[in-house]
Amino acid sequence: MSSDNPPTRMASGVDLHAVRPYGDTLSDGLVQLSFSLPIPPGPEAREAARRLAAQMGLNEPQIYHEADLGYGFSFWILYGKCRFHVDLTRIVVPKIEAPAMSLEEINDLLREKAGRRLRVVGACSGTDAHTVGIDAILNMKGFAGEYGLERYPAFEVFNLGSQVPNEVLLAKVRELKADAVLVSQVVTQKDVHLNNLAEWVDMVEADGLRNDLLMVCGGPRITHEVALELGFDAGFGTGTTPRTVAAWIAHEWVRRHG
């Protein structure tokens, strides 16, 4: 979202107990969706696209665009009216609790409260070799104009790299007496990241280290809620910048030990 947008606020007249999409008028349920089909365009394919949209819960599905993708494939854009609504008042979403802090403020806080450098271990664990996320957060050069945690005097950072088995990560955490562990997971086919993350949490519990460790996970399909469900203390998704993670670690460490 552009910073030129007005501050987010609730539109007037919205029934928070029955929130629906809108296209032309409030709560008309109108949505647009697109998909491709492994069949060439044609009258039967049009009807197939309409019926699929109806099975997705859309009333009055209408095709607005179709295209031949070649090799027997077709592309479709449809409009339809969503039959469902959600009760916003019953939705509880856990959110990261950490104040916005500058690099200097984070260092000052930990210098005063911890009196030592916090040891942060990071790894792309399991079979995952995609280190772009963990590197963006930890490496000195950082990401999005912010320095990574290696640049913070308050942190001593150990980036173990990619494809680190949970057992090896655990041994390193034990050896270094880490204060925080950041686990990055990018590959998500067949939910391999969820299996790996769940095993990691159980392994830390099994080794008796859970209470002394801030456990963080991150990745494109990670949300804070996913992280909590899996037993982590925090989860960070796409677009997270190093300062956000640094502030959370500092804030949470002080909350527990301060």
Place this chain on the structure above:
Amino acid sequence: MDAIATVLPQDVRVVAVVGCSKNAGKTTTLNALLEGLGGTLPRPGVLSIGIDGEEADFWLGVPKPRVEVARGDWVATAEAALAAGTAVVEVKERTGGRTLLGDLVVGQVVRAGTVLLAGIRAKDDVRAAVAAMLRLGAGRVLIDGAYQRLAAADPEVSDGTIIATGAVLGPTVDEVAGRTREFLQRLQVPATTHAADRDLMATAVAANRLALRLEGSGDPPVLAESPSAPEAAWILAGGDAVVAVPGAVGDDLVRQLAPRATGRVRLLAQDPTRLFLSPMESSRFRRQHDLRVIRPIRVLAITANPFSVFGWTLPRPGMVEAIRAVAGNVDVLSFDVHPPPCPGA
């Protein structure tokens, strides 16, 4: 549904429900337990080590069964989560635990409905919540697991465990039965029968290091940093040996141990929740050596869910029969599980 309550012996006060996989049917099993215990006094308590009772699955977005509680039931959850359910809960105690959704509270249901169980993530938090509920008057406490995490099955946390399995594990009966067997084998690693093994484990736990001794030597145990350390190699080269591991047991550890052993090794873990061996490595190790625990898990029953959240349904009789064939003497129960309606619909 009452059948499930009959698998709970009188001496089992704290029950963990763990899944062979996510979406295997843990919450359905929990609801069946709550319903089966419907007329019993004192009333049961319930908590989750993840997040349970939400409208939609956090990952797939599909509807999930809600957690249904009756008047008098006990719940432990984060205070802010109470607003997300339809049940009215009177807060009786704050455990002192602080979660990301506010204080961890224990309360009693004054009006039946649904509850969101959230905020408890670590084993110590579970223990504190269980202790508080039992002290306040809960008859039994049911712990809903998260994903396929096993922490709640730790015998120091729960007295017995119910395993939820089902069609979500695979599109064929054989695949479901095979993966259930692997899961069960992990949970049912037998207890050691040697009294001296307990002392060896106590030594390992106190030092937080591997403890090793030669079988029948009478020598004091040796403490090693790792199985590749020289002292470990010396012991393992001396004949039959016992190795106590205070923490997690993974593939790397047994791969280091096995080649150094000239005799038979009895590898001890505190309990099955500390075992993280792949089925292949576990099988390879156990062909020549022995794997034992100090505190075994008491598996009370297996619940089998023929419905998969991914869209297929397996034939119930065939699936139950196949799971019974791998379950040994563990009861296998099956429930009518149907996809609930879309949230908000």
